[in-house]
Amino acid sequence: MKRRVRFRNGECRSGGRSILIVALFLTIWTAWGSVSPADEPAVFQAGAYAADITPTRFPISLNGQMHDRPGSSALDRLHARCLVLDDGKAPVAIVVVDSCLISRAIFDEAKRKIAEATPIRTERMLMSATHTHSAPTVVGVFQSEPDAEYTAFLIDRIVDGVGQAFKNREPAQVGWGVGEDRTQVFCRDWLMKPGTAATNPFGGTKDDRVQMHPGYQNPNAIAPTAPVDPDVSLLAVKAKKDGRPLAVLANFSMHYAGYGVPPDAASADYFGRFAERIKVLAWISHQGLNRAALRVIGGIATTTFDTEPRQPDGYRV
Numbered sequence: 537m538k539r540r541v542r543f544r545n546g547e548c549r550s551g552g553r554s555i556l557i558v559a560l561f562l563t564i565w566t567a568w569g570s571v572s573p574a575d576e577p578a579v580f581q582a583g584a585y586a587a588d589i590t591p592t593r594f595p596i597s598l599n600g601q602m603h604d605r606p607g608s609s610a611l612d613r614l615h616a617r618c619l620v621l622d623d624g625k626a627p628v629a630i631v632v633v634d635s636c637l638i639s640r641a642i643f644d645e646a647k648r649k650i651a652e653a654t655p656i657r658t659e660r661m662l663m664s665a666t667h668t669h670s671a672p673t674v675v676g677v678f679q680s681e682p683d684a685e686y687t688a689f690l691i692d693r694i695v696d697g698v699g700q701a702f703k704n705r706e707p708a709q710v711g712w713g714v715g716e717d718r719t720q721v722f723c724r725d726w727l728m729k730p731g732t733a734a735t736n737p738f739g740g741t742k743d744d745r746v747q748m749h750p751g752y753q754n755p756n757a758i759a760p761t762a763p764v765d766p767d768v769s770l771l772a773v774k775a776k777k778d779g780r781p782l783a784v785l786a787n788f789s790m791h792y793a794g795y796g797v798p799p800d801a802a803s804a805d806y807f808g809r810f811a812e813r814i815k816v817l818a819w820i821s822h823q824g825l826n827r828a829a830l831r832v833i834g835g836i837a838t839t840t841f842d843t844e845p846r847q848p849d850g851y852r853v
């Protein structure tokens with residue numbers, strides 16, 4: 537990644553593209569503040585909490601592949617990572633869940649319960665899934681059926697996580713920026729010569745012109761269907777009192793990795809490893825031992841048009 541986010545004397549310095557995010561952030565911030573009590577002091581606070589959502593009952597349905605598969609254990613811990621940002625007027629919550637797919641109905645139910653337990657309004661909550669391919673099924677996809685008991689557990693844990701993050705609020709500083717890593721992103725959907733695209737195995741279409749993963753140097757592949765997004769967007773929060781790192785929210789347009797995850801094991805995949813590694817690096821940086829260089833190095837087994845078939849070589853952050 538080329539650029540870094542850093543705080544210095546309470547100021548965030550970052551790469552040139554951060555101006556777009558700053559403008560967007562200020563726009564949102566102004567909107568959030570428009571309905572707040574006028575007499576509260578405007579002290580920015582933030583709180584974070586990682587709610588453990590690792591399944592406790594096995595076997596359990598895992599999805600993310602073309603068929604259902606029973607999970608018998610967990611390779612690592614899965615989390616619903618919760619961040620509350622509060623300008624002293626109208627708090628917001630951001631939640632990122634280690635799951636492949638989560639329906640709006642599930643998140644709406646979690647939001648409704650959070651709004652009952654905290655002052656955070658449902659329209660000020662942003663929730664998403666990481667898209668790990670090794671999490672319990674909460675949405676029926678690819679021959680897997682939702683696990684009702686786990687779905688209820690997941691909703692409760694999201695509600696609890698945001699509640700804990702809200703309680704953990706303390707005066708804070710926030711910084712943001714955008715880096716770039718082109719080494720791990722590629723377009724997997726390619727325009728193919730007429731009549732050469734693989735047949736849709738699920739039916740319903742014919743004469744497809746686009747194929748996923750055409751293969752290394754496939755002579756029938758004409759061009760990728762879209763440009764890649766190499767940006768690594770970051771929002772970092774630290775305690776105002778002593779500079780302790782509180783949270784980092786990051787976004788990178790890469791699919792799951794899957795390396796080293798047995799087919800019958802639940803896992804947060806590289807998203808979870810990124811989160812755990814960033815936690816260590818942020819503390820190292822805070823202690824003044826080193827700079828937290830934010831770099832994701834993937835070892836994805838996928839064969840792309842531009843890369844020869846290869847064995848997974850692990851991934852580290």
Ligand SMILES: [Zn+2]
Pocket residue numbers: 667669791792
């Ligand atoms: Zn996927």
